[in-house]
Amino acid sequence: MQILDGKALAKKIELKVTNGVKVLKEKTGRVPGLAVVLVGHDPASQAYVGMKKKACDRAGFYSVTHEMPEDISQETIENTITMMNNNPSLDGILIQLPLPAQIDTTKLLELVAPNKDVDGFHPFNVGRLTTGLDGFVPCTPLGVMELLKEYSIDVKGKNAVVVGASNIVGKPMASLLLNADATVEICHIFTDDLKKHTLNADIVLVGVGVINLIKEDMVKEGAIIIDIGINRAESGKLVGDVDFDGVSKKCSYITPVPGGVGPMTIAMLLSNTLKAAKENTK
Ligand code: GUN
Numbered sequence: 001m002q003i004l005d006g007k008a009l010a011k012k013i014e015l016k017v018t019n020g021v022k023v024l025k026e027k028t029g030r031v032p033g034l035a036v037v038l039v040g041h042d043p044a045s046q047a048y049v050g051m052k053k054k055a056c057d058r059a060g061f062y063s064v065t066h067e068m069p070e071d072i073s074q075e076t077i078e079n080t081i082t083m084m085n086n087n088p089s090l091d092g093i094l095i096q097l098p099l100p101a102q103i104d105t106t107k108l109l110e111l112v113a114p115n116k117d118v119d120g121f122h123p124f125n126v127g128r129l130t131t132g133l134d135g136f137v138p139c140t141p142l143g144v145m146e147l148l149k150e151y152s153i154d155v156k157g158k159n160a161v162v163v164g165a166s167n168i169v170g171k172p173m174a175s176l177l178l179n180a181d182a183t184v185e186i187c188h189i190f191t192d193d194l195k196k197h198t199l200n201a202d203i204v205l206v207g208v209g210v211i212n213l214i215k216e217d218m219v220k221e222g223a224i225i226i227d228i229g230i231n232r233a234e235s236g237k238l239v240g241d242v243d244f245d246g247v248s249k250k251c252s253y254i255t256p257v258p259g260g261v262g263p264m265t266i267a268m269l270l271s272n273t274l275k276a277a278k279e280n281t282k
Helices: 006-028 043-059 074-086 105-111 123-130 139-150 170-179 194-198 261-280
Strands: 033-039 062-068 092-095 159-163 183-187 203-206 224-227
Touching (some): 006 139, 033 074, 033 261, 043 062, 043 261, 062 074, 074 105, 092 105, 092 261, 123 170, 139 170, 139 224, 139 261, 170 203, 183 194
Parallel strands (some): 033 062, 033 092, 159 183, 159 203, 203 224
């Protein structure tokens, strides 16, 4: 069994991006700019945004975080996004999700200029991903593909079972795997007999937020296990959706939590923002 070390690869990518920022600055006199919208006081969202900001600083980006109160109006956020769309110092705009119930998230995501949509959540970029065209790809599934590539794992012809059908993780993950010629199944909350599906998988990718959802008896010998879950256990420890101790005895590769997919998400945000900056300064 081999651990897929996302922390190490994220560091490597961050260094590459940092170099890319220096080159861009020499060529154009500007650095990539990222704006983050954070609404309310959700501790997990605050923690993620904090990590994103620190990573931007390390890479030499210009970054700004717009913190807004929980009871903010739709109109105020829309005006802020329009301002960001028109601000030439900004190459990327990220709206940290989830948003409070009074906000129409879909409408906001559609308002972000597609060429600044570094999260890849705008329908324009979603469409480009599903048709196999270049565009912005959501950071977490993109990070998973980079991690597989780093360990020379080719998904072509493999049975990939994605557990979770969110717009942020499951659906783009499935598109990327399909684009890479895997045979893809998407399981979700209404899937009957999850084990029947996962037992047939050469690769299991799970991101639903349920501790120990994937157990040893649900995976086949030698499977590749990608744990995209992040949960806080009762002990306070961060854990994924996979019973690591049990499953790691049986699989060929596995991502740990923490230190697997999580750091890759941030590295890909940097990479997407540098890509946006390069394209926006052409
Ligand atoms: N909330 C959970 N994951 C993400 C992500 O990748 N991007 C944004 N914007 N919000 C999230």
